[in-house]
Amino acid sequence: MTTPKYVYVYANGHAEGRGDQKELLGGKGAGLAEMTNLGIPVPAGFTLTTEVCTYFNEHNKEYPPGLWEEVLDAMRQTEEAMGHRFGDPADPLLVSVRSGARVSMPGMMDTVLNLGLNDETVQGLIAKSGNERFGYDAYRRFITMYGDVVLGVPHSAFEEILDAKKEEVGVTLDTELSADDLKSLIAPYKALVLERTGKPFPEDPMEQLRGGINAVFDSWNVPRAITYRKLNNIPDHWGTAVNVVSMVYGNRGESSGTGVAFTRDPATGERIFFGEYLVDAQGEDVVAGIRTPLPIAELERQMPEIYRELVEIYQRLEAHYKDMQDMEFTVEEGKLYMLQTRTGKRTAQAAVRIAVEMVGEGLIDEATAVSRVEPAQLDQLLHPRIDTDQPVEVIAQGLPASPGAAVGEVVFTAESAIEEVAKGRQVILVRAETSPDDVGGMHVAEGILTARGGMTSHAAVVARGMGKCCVAGCSAITVDAEARQITVGDRVVREFDTLSLNGSTGEVILGAAKLIVPELSGDFNTLMGWADKIRTLKVRTNADTPEDAANAVAFGAEGIGLCRTEHMFFGEERLPVVQEMILAEDEAARRAALAKLLPFQRDDFLGLFRAMDGRPVTIRLLDPPLHEFLPSREGLIEEVATLRANGNNDGTLAEREALLAKVNHLHELNPMLGHRGCRLGISYPEIYEMQAEAIALAAATLAKEGKQIVPEIMVPLVGTVAEFRYLKERIVKVVEAVKARESVALDYLIGTMIEIPRAALTADRIAEEAQFFSCGTNDLTQMTFGYSRDDAGVFLPDYVEKKILPVDPFQVLDRDGVGQLVRMAVEKGRATRPELKVGICGEHGGEPSSIEFCHQVGLDYVSCSPFRVPIARLAAAQAVLADRG
């Protein structure tokens, strides 16, 4: 039995780990190892693997036996590489302890810097750096951070002591404090720790290290990290690695600095060296957005050699990883260190451009390019932007931190964002700056506006990751969260006032700006073309109007997978006729009303057929229960009671009572499971006959113009083959009669929805008659789980919160349950009718993970809303690539 290796060292141009070991070493650890092996300057250090985290969580916060010996050995190698010793009073090596999960979780977990400092070693640091202020600044920062993160003494308690000191010496900024001022903080800081924890602040560097490592592993399970994982579908069991890295300092004066850079512009995708840096600053200062940094181009002027070295490194890193990199670097007294490299987050626009251009550059192939863009992210490109041709009142200008547009009512805290959105409002979250605690609020907001912070600030990075519009660093505004208002010059914007954000320009606009549908770039179409070459699933759209249909065709829809005819019944001229039909006392009266609807329906279908220009069109016959077309029962009850109490006798009461009686008659306790779909068609065959006739007439009109259309007539809510057979016979009769009467040849298919569990269970029988299936996964999810979509809002969020469900099954197809039925429908259906066409037309048809499943089970097509068609095209291609492994 071999003992597992828990600690991986990188030092002296050699690393024990590799870049492809992200699962074991985390993203940061793998990146540091890989960079070390590439000969790129990295501060030496070592990584405790994610397996340690798992062990730690599963063993009541115990470590695996032998771990500490491995840490000590790794520390010896690190000391050797860096030429200092940890805890050496004369020339101490200082280290940071940082989290590093498989995928980046920016700012979610803890970090401690400057471990190894104590009353003795701080003297060595001062001696070696020749900078007493730097030494004490590092020391007091260390006590604050360690005290907060490891010992649980709130940051604010240290800040109080600091503020008192500033007041005492009469300064306002930390930087105005002298070395002596900073030195004088050490004793009260330590006293604070002793008072709050009952123990003295640990002087022993090894004890500090142990405490730091503990704290970082612990931080895997802080609430904000758990929330982030939930939002990003990161499994809890992955765990984080911990990196112990030699400290290097960007705050050792004018020849030092620190920065963040991307190998391409993460917002636009342009192939430029992009980044920001601060001179004489620690890395955290850039990310936290407290000081506004300089663009990386300035570095060429300020530190030309460093800039050249950095450019050479970034080019090597991108060429090595063949993807856009997000790097952190520090310059310590003229020496460059790379602290991290990882695949850079990017906007959808950038993702598309980078992927396409990298193919042009020969860096990657088309399939890789297709796999590089998150389908869900495309939403950003496909949703409306601000119409710049319309006059808008721009009240401030910030940084275009995450593109897109947002209109909403202003709120000032993450909590109120969540509350108001729950009430149905759309909100803009406005913060001076955001912190990881704001992530939940950012998630529900339409857009985020911050007064401080740069393009790589927390708000900007997180918003881009979410594909959410963000204007950051808008220093023209003053945010008063307490008073719930923003001041811009002499203008005041209050809570719930409406603002619009243009994340692509950084403009902050008063009121609701007009939004327009975006044009898609050439790169976008190129990428979609590649996706189309790869995918095998067809992509159709759910569209009820010629306008929607045309939109969807522009987005690449290859047909209509679901046209809901009931939407056509609600038109102003039609609803009275529909009500006449419902209130009819007998079949003759019903047929008379339906005859009036026929020309409307025929023209509806003709418009759709023309818009689709020969592409297949699936038309679902009337589905909802009839009471949906009548006034609400509750309203009538109230009205009748009021009329009665008021002694009405002008006939209104009698008329409303009669209507209420009919509505009561049609009332259902569970309309979802009631008299709807094909059940209506069977009770009143004349309704479906009218619709079938309208479809046939529209197709006949086109046929006479020499145009081909093969309508697919779809019967909803079928649960038994007998239902389908009963209706199919009648539909065929009507269509054949139209063909004969109009003397045209027409091809058509008659198929069914698979949306009742029993339809999936007996799909072999249903396929004896049905010529196609379309899986209605909305209803199928309702019935398979027994969740009413209209009512489940009461408990579903709680279910996801309590991890009873991993995600909302109405958003992401439940593979274990609903998916099992979909698979059954496909397999049983094709066992009877091998050529059976099977598609999906629920909301899941536009959701990437669900589309992957549809590909896996062998569906012919997915159908989704027009705006999601490109997402589906891309997801379908990625499903093929995932299959290839």
Add this chain to the structure above:
Amino acid sequence: MTTPKYVYVYANGHAEGRGDQKELLGGKGAGLAEMTNLGIPVPAGFTLTTEVCTYFNEHNKEYPPGLWEEVLDAMRQTEEAMGHRFGDPADPLLVSVRSGARVSMPGMMDTVLNLGLNDETVQGLIAKSGNERFGYDAYRRFITMYGDVVLGVPHSAFEEILDAKKEEVGVTLDTELSADDLKSLIAPYKALVLERTGKPFPEDPMEQLRGGINAVFDSWNVPRAITYRKLNNIPDHWGTAVNVVSMVYGNRGESSGTGVAFTRDPATGERIFFGEYLVDAQGEDVVAGIRTPLPIAELERQMPEIYRELVEIYQRLEAHYKDMQDMEFTVEEGKLYMLQTRTGKRTAQAAVRIAVEMVGEGLIDEATAVSRVEPAQLDQLLHPRIDTDQPVEVIAQGLPASPGAAVGEVVFTAESAIEEVAKGRQVILVRAETSPDDVGGMHVAEGILTARGGMTSHAAVVARGMGKCCVAGCSAITVDAEARQITVGDRVVREFDTLSLNGSTGEVILGAAKLIVPELSGDFNTLMGWADKIRTLKVRTNADTPEDAANAVAFGAEGIGLCRTEHMFFGEERLPVVQEMILAEDEAARRAALAKLLPFQRDDFLGLFRAMDGRPVTIRLLDPPLHEFLPSREGLIEEVATLRANGNNDGTLAEREALLAKVNHLHELNPMLGHRGCRLGISYPEIYEMQAEAIALAAATLAKEGKQIVPEIMVPLVGTVAEFRYLKERIVKVVEAVKARESVALDYLIGTMIEIPRAALTADRIAEEAQFFSCGTNDLTQMTFGYSRDDAGVFLPDYVEKKILPVDPFQVLDRDGVGQLVRMAVEKGRATRPELKVGICGEHGGEPSSIEFCHQVGLDYVSCSPFRVPIARLAAAQAVLADRG
């Protein structure tokens, strides 16, 4: 290739067919063949098989090639056996053409008698019989019947001519007409046929035969036959055979007669020769109930030799068939002919007694006895009877035609019976006599009362088959259907007045008699004991109260499979506390209300446990949505609107508005798919915790008394293993705490309902945690079909009517769909946990066909309402016997 044989002859003591060929020859044909082979005197004849019917229906009323040649050949053999020739003017053979399906469908299809008569052969008949009146009576009856059945000339048109003749000669009864009078009818009858059909009445006997055969095959598809098949679950494709039988005449004077007999009493099962006959009458006269016949015992006096021969034959037949036989016979001028024998219909009481006594007689074995009683029929024995100790006002006395008791409102037509029952009324159908057209109305009525007809009249036979109470031949009453009233002496009973019937005594009682639970006979218990030895399925009961539980134990229940705890929440003292719990603003207030409910619940369970005396008890935790415990929303809306309109300001309005707000908050669009079952348990774990504590406390109390009970705690509406795990953890914690606190050892199981399709689909996962499954097939049927049980009444009857569904799936388990999920639950559940106990607790648990399915898929038990426990025991045994083949 061998040509199929379509015609089977029986003649001269030899038959080509056999008694076990009912599928091919129909019941009547197989019986005639078998009797012939047994050497019993049967008029010679032949049978056209059911395959001819199938061919006829599938080939647009064409016959298979070669059929007619077979018929002619069979006719030749028949002529030979009977010693006359068909169409012989000197001595004609006459025949009847009769239907005969696999199972008896009494009176549903057509029959034609006396084929072979024409103007010439009638003279031969007269010459041979020496009875001119008989000859012309036969001839005019033949023209009427053939005209009606085959040629479609209504019976009433012939009756008009007959009535005119009676008026002309001044008589009132047919029997008063002379031979000449009857002879004089022939010409106008034929003229009528010519006028109505445009063709002369067929004189050619062979043409008559062909027409008769056609008409009988056609009558398989007349509406009343279709209705009867639907009610009795007889497949349409079975078809009928057609029997061509030599005519023999019971109406050739005082040495002739006709009758119907049973080998045992079909009402009580007593081993006596039972039957009725009429002297000088045709067979149809007995069945139609027009003349009231004599008991068979009279025959011994009137025709002692015939009686002895008949007794010898009935004993042979019963010994041969080893079951009670229902026979028809005719005596023609002193010669006995058996016309039919078949297994006799009987009441449940008779079925039990006959089965048990036949075992005692060594005729059959116990297993056969068990298979001889229809489980569903037991309902008759298990439902209340009239309490004879209470004074009742008997207004008339009829024949005790079908036992049991019925209370209902009087209606006079089958249509109004159906209408009123649809409105929720219970009705007694009163008719002068019933005809096959009344079957639909009889089916829905509580009981049937007729003024005419004997124990073997249509009403009596059909009612016994249905297990429906019937008093027949109650000649004291006069039924005026037109005026919608009954007259009994000077008393008038009007439509919708309440009557009670005692089908066991024949009493007709004014008003609603008191009904009592019947005692079960010793035979019943003997039979149940045999069933218990055979069956492998356990039988439990659904019971919520100690009374129900005790009842069920008396009926043989082996445990409680479903105790619905919500019923316990509706008690007068409890509902206010339940409402307090629901309206609580926070968990603390909810817990306070629940604490008040705890002692009630504990005592509920203690009572149940004591009643079950150590048998297993499955308790389902709270299932319905909370709004079921609050006032109705519609009522509140109305009340609030009225209070508002009236300007209420005494605080009532505000209070009702507040309640309405809460009710609105809890309102659901589809409560069936809403916040109920374990979803409530997860939202408010304190509810299930209280219930678990109450169960544990009750069990602990018993344990301290030294009594063992293993409560089975059942979580409803589980769809994912995570739901179950979440609740199981909490329940275990509560029960373990009680065990520790009370210092008792307790065994208990925690399991789940399988009633959500997803639970069945993921049963392998759920069984990782659940210790038992109970299939809730009510909800599972709702969700698998997508039918709300509360709403499906609008379309389900139509579905069954249109044959889209064979039966109501809420009554009979749908094996193809719902059954597939049940099977999946069993197989997947046991794959994970081989010892998993699986039961069923939906309504299907008491329905014989569903129980057979439960046995087939390997369930451990079924659970049903107390009164259905014996049905389930018997059905479970029969399932084993069916398995053995």
